[in-house]
Amino acid sequence: MAKSLNEKVKNYIPNDLVFSILSKLPLKSLKRFRCVHKTWSVLFENPIFMNKFRTNLITIPHSYYDDTSILLNQYVYDPDNGICRSLYLLSGERFENRVKLDFPNPFKIEEPQFDVLQSGSITGILCLYSSYPSNEIVLWNPTINEFKVIPHSSVDSVPPYRHIHKEIFGFGYDPISEDYKIITYVYFSRVNDQSILPPNVNWEDFAHSREISYEPVWEIYSLRCNFWKKIDIPLPICCYCKGEGLYMDGICHWPATCEDDGQHYLVSFYLNNEVCFITPIPIDINFDENYIVQKKLLMLNGSLACILWYKYTTTYHILFLGELGVKESWTKLFVIELSDYIGYPIGVAKKCDIFFLKGDGELVYFDLCTEMIEKLGCIKRKHYSTKIIIYKKNLVSIEK
Missing domain, CATH: 2.120.10 (Neuraminidase)
Incomplete structure (x- = not known):
């Protein structure tokens, strides 16, 4: 009986621990591990897990940005x-x-x-x-x-x-x-x-x-x-x-x-x-x-992504690539809904600051973590x- 109990304990991993470990993995690894366990196959449908995964993806420091x-x-x-x-x-x-x-x-x-x-x-x-x-x-x-x-x-x-x-x-x-x-x-x-x-x-x-x-x-x-x-x-x-x-x-x-x-x-x-x-x-x-459809390649905290939008609209879709050559490995992780049009994305700073060029020539950046827009104070020019x-x-x- 003691042996049976030990086996049950050994085979049981709390969901909180599973979520914590898996949410820190790269997208490619996470997609491959979905076949390991039945509950892991639906992780992308779990809003709690996806929130953890998104947060870790854009906030855990990547060595790419050192110095x-x-x-x-x-x-x-x-x-x-x-x-x-x-x-x-x-x-x-x-x-x-x-x-x-x-x-x-x-x-x-x-x-x-x-x-x-x-x-x-x-x-x-x-x-x-x-x-x-x-x-x-x-x-x-x-x-x-x-x-x-x-x-x-x-x-x-x-x-x-x-x-x-x-x-x-x-x-x-x-x-x-x-x-x-x-x-x-x-x-x-x-x-x-x-x-x-x-x-x-x-x-x-x-x-x-x-x-x-x-x-x-x-x-x-x-x-x-x-x-x-x-x-x-x-x-x-x-x-x-x-x-x-x-x-x-x-x-x-x-x-x-x-x-x-x-x-x-x-x-x-x-x-x-x-x-x-x-x-x-x-x-x-x-x-x-x-x-x-407009598109722009981005590197968000060391991960390859693509932002899609219609010109002069206020919704931006951000897809992350899991594996080269595999169309199905693209995963939409962020949808930015804004009240005003903030223009064309021109690049990304460290981690998750996405820079935009507005139609009047003003430069702004959008913090993907806080969802706040900040102006750079540049002179408006063509x-x-x-x-x-x-x-x-x-x-x-x-x-x-």
């Missing part, structure tokens, strides 16, 4: 000076302290027109890009004010004579090879002005040439090798959301939308072995054919681009 700062990158119109780019280091309890950083000027031109890739800089290196003077890419370490101009790839050279367009979709650090890498999509258009051709090239022969390829190519750059190479990525024919990517743990992610059926995807590219995963994003918000970037200081040279 990090927040960068605010703005591209705005100033009535006195025209279009201006600026980069600020934000600090303080309410991000009230700002220090302006000066962009590097590797091309010795007045007011270099750089933008900052939003994919992040947890390793202390920023990726700057500019269509002027000529699709230039620069890596920059603001801590030691060191920069490196990235060389052009072979597809940038002529002949054949064609207009070259380049978009950056990913930048990050490969911890296995200890190398920084950049992913670009290069596409071409026809030259319609014969004046740009050398005197020895006949316009009629050029215009009817079948040897000139206009097929787009994907390329990846290795800082360690200082070399570009072409890559083949099995991607659907999509309208890509340039400049909207994220970098996490050796993987570059960016959103995409299929032109044929409007399906939304998450594209995930492993920098080390160059393997790509396509994960459909379920648009499980009330469908309205009068509105286009914004062409505004981003929030997580940054960690790095005293190591880019070349090492």
